[in-house]
Amino acid sequence: MSVPLLSIRRLALVALAAAFATGAWAQAPSTTAPKAAPAVKKPSGKTKAMAKPGAIESGPCRLGVISALGDQLAVSKFGLTVFETEEDEVTLPGWGLDDLAMARVRAATGGDPTMRRIGYPKGAFEVYYHPTSRFLPDPKESLNAIVRNVTTNASCARYLVVTRFETTIPNTTLRLRGIGAYNQGVGSILRHSHLFANVNITLIDGQSYEKISSFSADTGARLAETMRLTEDPLNKLDNADFPEPLAAAASSTVLRERLRTLVAAKLDRDLPSYLKIE
Numbered sequence: 001m002s003v004p005l006l007s008i009r010r011l012a013l014v015a016l017a018a019a020f021a022t023g024a025w026a027q028a029p030s031t032t033a034p035k036a037a038p039a040v041k042k043p044s045g046k047t048k049a050m051a052k053p054g055a056i057e058s059g060p061c062r063l064g065v066i067s068a069l070g071d072q073l074a075v076s077k078f079g080l081t082v083f084e085t086e087e088d089e090v091t092l093p094g095w096g097l098d099d100l101a102m103a104r105v106r107a108a109t110g111g112d113p114t115m116r117r118i119g120y121p122k123g124a125f126e127v128y129y130h131p132t133s134r135f136l137p138d139p140k141e142s143l144n145a146i147v148r149n150v151t152t153n154a155s156c157a158r159y160l161v162v163t164r165f166e167t168t169i170p171n172t173t174l175r176l177r178g179i180g181a182y183n184q185g186v187g188s189i190l191r192h193s194h195l196f197a198n199v200n201i202t203l204i205d206g207q208s209y210e211k212i213s214s215f216s217a218d219t220g221a222r223l224a225e226t227m228r229l230t231e232d233p234l235n236k237l238d239n240a241d242f243p244e245p246l247a248a249a250a251s252s253t254v255l256r257e258r259l260r261t262l263v264a265a266k267l268d269r270d271l272p273s274y275l276k277i278e
Helices: 005-021 097-108 143-150 215-226 246-251 253-277
Strands: 063-067 072-078 086-091 115-117 158-164 166-168 175-177 179-184 192-197 199-205
Touching: 063 097, 072 175, 072 246, 086 246, 097 115, 097 158, 097 253, 143 158, 143 199, 175 179, 179 253, 192 253, 199 253
Parallel strands: 063 115, 063 158, 072 179
Antiparallel strands: 072 086, 158 199, 166 175, 179 192
8 A cells, every 4th residue: 555755754754853852963062161260369468558658757756857948049239329239039949958957967966866857838937037027026927836837746855947047247237138149349349259158046845845045056156157357268259150140040050069068067067056955
Protein backbone atom coordinates (compact mmCIF):
# COMPACT_ATOMS: atom_id res chain seq x y z
CA MET A 1 0.00 0.00 0.00
CA SER A 2 1.62 3.25 -1.03
CA VAL A 3 1.84 6.29 1.29
CA PRO A 4 0.90 9.63 -0.17
CA LEU A 5 3.78 12.12 -0.72
CA LEU A 6 2.10 14.79 1.44
CA SER A 7 2.00 12.43 4.42
CA ILE A 8 5.72 11.64 4.03
CA ARG A 9 6.59 15.37 4.18
CA ARG A 10 4.51 15.84 7.32
CA LEU A 11 6.29 12.92 8.98
CA ALA A 12 9.69 14.47 8.15
CA LEU A 13 8.71 17.79 9.71
CA VAL A 14 7.51 16.07 12.86
CA ALA A 15 10.79 14.15 13.18
CA LEU A 16 12.83 17.34 12.71
CA ALA A 17 10.88 19.12 15.46
CA ALA A 18 11.41 16.20 17.83
CA ALA A 19 15.15 16.31 17.21
CA PHE A 20 15.30 20.00 18.27
CA ALA A 21 13.19 19.27 21.33
CA THR A 22 15.55 16.54 22.58
CA GLY A 23 18.71 18.67 21.98
CA ALA A 24 20.05 16.42 19.29
CA TRP A 25 20.99 19.44 17.23
CA ALA A 26 21.96 21.71 20.18
CA GLN A 27 25.44 23.19 20.20
CA ALA A 28 27.99 21.97 22.76
CA PRO A 29 28.23 24.24 25.85
CA SER A 30 31.12 26.74 25.97
CA THR A 31 34.08 25.73 28.13
CA THR A 32 35.31 29.37 28.57
CA ALA A 33 34.94 30.53 32.19
CA PRO A 34 33.41 34.00 32.74
CA LYS A 35 35.86 36.75 33.65
CA ALA A 36 36.03 37.49 37.35
CA ALA A 37 35.14 41.02 38.48
CA PRO A 38 38.25 43.12 39.35
CA ALA A 39 39.07 43.01 43.05
CA VAL A 40 38.38 46.23 44.95
CA LYS A 41 41.56 47.51 46.61
CA LYS A 42 40.99 48.19 50.27
CA PRO A 43 42.35 51.48 51.56
CA SER A 44 45.43 51.11 53.68
CA GLY A 45 45.10 51.96 57.34
CA LYS A 46 48.36 53.96 57.09
CA THR A 47 47.24 57.01 55.15
CA LYS A 48 49.82 59.76 54.72
CA ALA A 49 48.83 63.04 56.30
CA MET A 50 48.84 66.02 53.96
CA ALA A 51 51.14 68.87 55.03
CA LYS A 52 49.18 72.03 55.68
CA PRO A 53 50.62 75.23 54.24
CA GLY A 54 51.68 77.83 56.76
CA ALA A 55 51.89 75.34 59.60
CA ILE A 56 52.84 76.87 62.96
CA GLU A 57 56.12 75.72 64.42
CA SER A 58 55.58 73.44 67.37
CA GLY A 59 57.35 73.37 70.71
CA PRO A 60 57.99 76.04 73.33
CA CYS A 61 58.58 79.61 72.17
CA ARG A 62 60.98 81.58 74.31
CA LEU A 63 61.41 84.45 71.86
CA GLY A 64 59.08 85.47 69.05
CA VAL A 65 60.69 87.69 66.40
CA ILE A 66 58.65 90.20 64.39
CA SER A 67 60.40 92.23 61.70
CA ALA A 68 58.35 95.11 60.28
CA LEU A 69 61.01 96.93 58.25
CA GLY A 70 58.91 96.42 55.14
CA ASP A 71 59.94 97.14 51.56
CA GLN A 72 59.93 100.96 51.43
CA LEU A 73 63.04 103.06 50.75
CA ALA A 74 63.04 106.78 51.53
CA VAL A 75 65.04 108.90 49.05
CA SER A 76 65.48 112.66 49.52
CA LYS A 77 67.32 115.48 47.77
CA PHE A 78 67.72 118.63 49.88
CA GLY A 79 68.58 122.07 48.49
CA LEU A 80 69.01 125.45 50.17
CA THR A 81 65.27 126.06 50.50
CA VAL A 82 62.21 123.88 51.02
CA PHE A 83 61.24 124.55 47.40
CA GLU A 84 64.36 122.73 46.24
CA THR A 85 63.58 119.60 48.22
CA GLU A 86 62.60 116.39 46.44
CA GLU A 87 61.36 113.35 48.35
CA ASP A 88 60.14 109.95 47.27
CA GLU A 89 59.25 106.61 48.86
CA VAL A 90 60.28 103.75 46.61
CA THR A 91 59.11 100.15 46.81
CA LEU A 92 62.01 97.72 46.90
CA PRO A 93 61.45 94.58 44.80
CA GLY A 94 63.13 91.57 46.37
CA TRP A 95 65.41 93.40 48.81
CA GLY A 96 64.22 91.15 51.66
CA LEU A 97 65.02 93.45 54.58
CA ASP A 98 62.75 91.48 56.94
CA ASP A 99 64.43 88.23 55.94
CA LEU A 100 67.78 89.91 56.57
CA ALA A 101 66.67 91.02 60.05
CA MET A 102 65.53 87.50 60.90
CA ALA A 103 68.85 86.05 59.72
CA ARG A 104 70.79 88.46 61.97
CA VAL A 105 68.64 87.52 64.99
CA ARG A 106 69.21 83.82 64.29
CA ALA A 107 72.94 84.43 64.08
CA ALA A 108 72.94 86.43 67.32
CA THR A 109 71.06 83.66 69.18
CA GLY A 110 73.12 80.85 67.71
CA GLY A 111 70.08 79.36 65.97
CA ASP A 112 68.14 78.87 69.22
CA PRO A 113 65.35 76.31 68.50
CA THR A 114 63.01 78.05 70.97
CA MET A 115 62.99 81.18 68.79
CA ARG A 116 60.11 81.67 66.35
CA ARG A 117 59.51 84.02 63.46
CA ILE A 118 56.06 85.56 63.81
CA GLY A 119 54.18 86.38 60.61
CA TYR A 120 51.51 89.07 60.35
CA PRO A 121 48.91 90.31 57.83
CA LYS A 122 50.04 92.82 55.24
CA GLY A 123 49.46 96.35 56.46
CA ALA A 124 49.30 95.37 60.15
CA PHE A 125 51.90 98.03 61.05
CA GLU A 126 50.52 100.74 58.78
CA VAL A 127 48.76 102.55 61.65
CA TYR A 128 51.98 102.44 63.67
CA TYR A 129 53.97 104.20 60.94
CA HIS A 130 51.10 106.49 59.92
CA PRO A 131 48.91 107.07 63.01
CA THR A 132 45.58 108.81 62.59
CA SER A 133 46.64 111.48 65.10
CA ARG A 134 50.02 112.50 66.50
CA PHE A 135 48.53 114.72 69.21
CA LEU A 136 46.04 112.28 70.74
CA PRO A 137 47.50 108.82 70.02
CA ASP A 138 45.01 105.97 69.79
CA PRO A 139 46.04 103.10 72.12
CA LYS A 140 44.89 100.63 69.44
CA GLU A 141 47.60 102.00 67.14
CA SER A 142 50.44 101.51 69.61
CA LEU A 143 53.19 98.98 68.98
CA ASN A 144 52.13 96.97 72.04
CA ALA A 145 48.54 96.68 70.77
CA ILE A 146 49.62 95.67 67.26
CA VAL A 147 51.97 93.00 68.61
CA ARG A 148 49.17 91.66 70.83
CA ASN A 149 46.87 91.40 67.80
CA VAL A 150 49.34 89.54 65.58
CA THR A 151 50.49 87.08 68.27
CA THR A 152 47.12 85.67 69.36
CA ASN A 153 48.20 82.05 68.82
CA ALA A 154 51.96 82.41 69.28
CA SER A 155 52.23 82.13 73.09
CA CYS A 156 55.87 83.24 73.27
CA ALA A 157 57.51 84.35 76.51
CA ARG A 158 58.78 87.55 74.89
CA TYR A 159 58.69 89.29 71.52
CA LEU A 160 61.55 91.08 69.82
CA VAL A 161 60.18 93.61 67.33
CA VAL A 162 62.26 95.30 64.61
CA THR A 163 60.79 98.52 63.21
CA ARG A 164 61.77 101.74 61.43
CA PHE A 165 61.76 105.20 62.98
CA GLU A 166 62.12 108.80 61.86
CA THR A 167 64.96 111.16 62.73
CA THR A 168 66.49 114.39 61.42
CA ILE A 169 69.85 115.39 60.01
CA PRO A 170 71.89 116.86 62.90
CA ASN A 171 71.47 120.63 63.35
CA THR A 172 68.60 120.74 60.82
CA THR A 173 64.88 120.03 60.61
CA LEU A 174 65.33 117.80 57.56
CA ARG A 175 63.59 114.47 58.18
CA LEU A 176 65.00 111.04 57.43
CA ARG A 177 62.30 108.37 57.46
CA GLY A 178 63.29 104.77 58.09
CA ILE A 179 65.84 103.38 55.66
CA GLY A 180 67.19 105.15 52.61
CA ALA A 181 69.56 107.70 51.09
CA TYR A 182 69.76 111.46 50.82
CA ASN A 183 71.69 114.08 48.90
CA GLN A 184 72.29 117.57 50.32
CA GLY A 185 73.96 120.81 49.25
CA VAL A 186 74.29 123.12 46.27
CA GLY A 187 76.10 122.77 43.00
CA SER A 188 78.21 119.77 42.08
CA ILE A 189 81.14 120.43 44.42
CA LEU A 190 79.33 121.22 47.68
CA ARG A 191 76.83 118.35 47.38
CA HIS A 192 77.28 115.21 49.47
CA SER A 193 75.32 111.96 49.70
CA HIS A 194 74.67 109.59 52.60
CA LEU A 195 72.87 106.40 53.55
CA PHE A 196 70.80 105.96 56.70
CA ALA A 197 69.17 103.02 58.48
CA ASN A 198 66.92 104.10 61.35
CA VAL A 199 66.29 100.64 62.79
CA ASN A 200 64.68 100.25 66.19
CA ILE A 201 64.50 97.13 68.41
CA THR A 202 61.77 96.73 71.03
CA LEU A 203 61.45 93.88 73.53
CA ILE A 204 57.88 93.16 74.69
CA ASP A 205 56.69 90.84 77.45
CA GLY A 206 54.55 87.97 76.11
CA GLN A 207 52.09 88.08 79.02
CA SER A 208 51.56 91.76 79.87
CA TYR A 209 52.63 93.10 76.44
CA GLU A 210 54.52 95.85 78.20
CA LYS A 211 57.83 97.10 76.86
CA ILE A 212 60.92 95.69 78.57
CA SER A 213 63.48 98.48 78.64
CA SER A 214 67.14 98.83 79.52
CA PHE A 215 69.30 101.92 79.42
CA SER A 216 72.23 100.04 77.86
CA ALA A 217 70.06 98.52 75.16
CA ASP A 218 67.89 101.54 74.41
CA THR A 219 70.43 104.36 74.48
CA GLY A 220 73.96 103.04 74.88
CA ALA A 221 74.77 102.27 71.26
CA ARG A 222 73.04 105.39 69.93
CA LEU A 223 74.81 107.60 72.44
CA ALA A 224 78.15 106.18 71.32
CA GLU A 225 77.20 106.84 67.70
CA THR A 226 76.32 110.48 68.34
CA MET A 227 79.72 111.02 70.00
CA ARG A 228 81.65 109.87 66.93
CA LEU A 229 84.04 112.56 65.71
CA THR A 230 83.95 111.27 62.15
CA GLU A 231 81.15 109.84 60.04
CA ASP A 232 80.74 106.08 59.90
CA PRO A 233 82.15 104.93 56.52
CA LEU A 234 79.08 102.72 56.05
CA ASN A 235 76.94 105.86 55.81
CA LYS A 236 78.98 107.55 53.10
CA LEU A 237 77.75 107.42 49.50
CA ASP A 238 79.39 108.75 46.36
CA ASN A 239 77.33 111.39 44.60
CA ALA A 240 77.60 109.32 41.43
CA ASP A 241 75.72 106.50 43.18
CA PHE A 242 72.84 108.67 44.33
CA PRO A 243 69.80 107.79 42.18
CA GLU A 244 68.70 110.22 39.50
CA PRO A 245 65.72 110.34 39.25
CA LEU A 246 64.82 109.28 42.81
CA ALA A 247 62.60 106.43 41.58
CA ALA A 248 65.70 104.78 40.11
CA ALA A 249 66.70 103.77 43.65
CA ALA A 250 64.61 100.60 43.37
CA SER A 251 66.85 99.20 40.65
CA SER A 252 70.19 100.35 42.11
CA THR A 253 72.46 97.40 42.91
CA VAL A 254 74.83 99.71 44.83
CA LEU A 255 72.06 100.97 47.12
CA ARG A 256 70.73 97.46 47.66
CA GLU A 257 74.05 96.00 48.75
CA ARG A 258 75.18 99.05 50.74
CA LEU A 259 71.89 99.44 52.64
CA ARG A 260 71.61 95.73 53.42
CA THR A 261 75.14 95.91 54.83
CA LEU A 262 74.24 98.99 56.90
CA VAL A 263 71.05 97.40 58.30
CA ALA A 264 72.93 94.21 59.20
CA ALA A 265 75.67 96.21 60.95
CA LYS A 266 73.11 98.17 63.01
CA LEU A 267 71.35 94.98 64.09
CA ASP A 268 74.60 93.17 64.90
CA ARG A 269 75.62 96.14 67.04
CA ASP A 270 72.36 96.46 69.02
CA LEU A 271 70.98 92.92 69.28
CA PRO A 272 73.40 91.56 71.94
CA SER A 273 72.19 94.16 74.49
CA TYR A 274 68.56 93.15 73.99
CA LEU A 275 69.29 89.44 74.02
CA LYS A 276 71.07 89.86 77.36
CA ILE A 277 67.87 91.29 78.82
CA GLU A 278 65.83 88.59 77.14
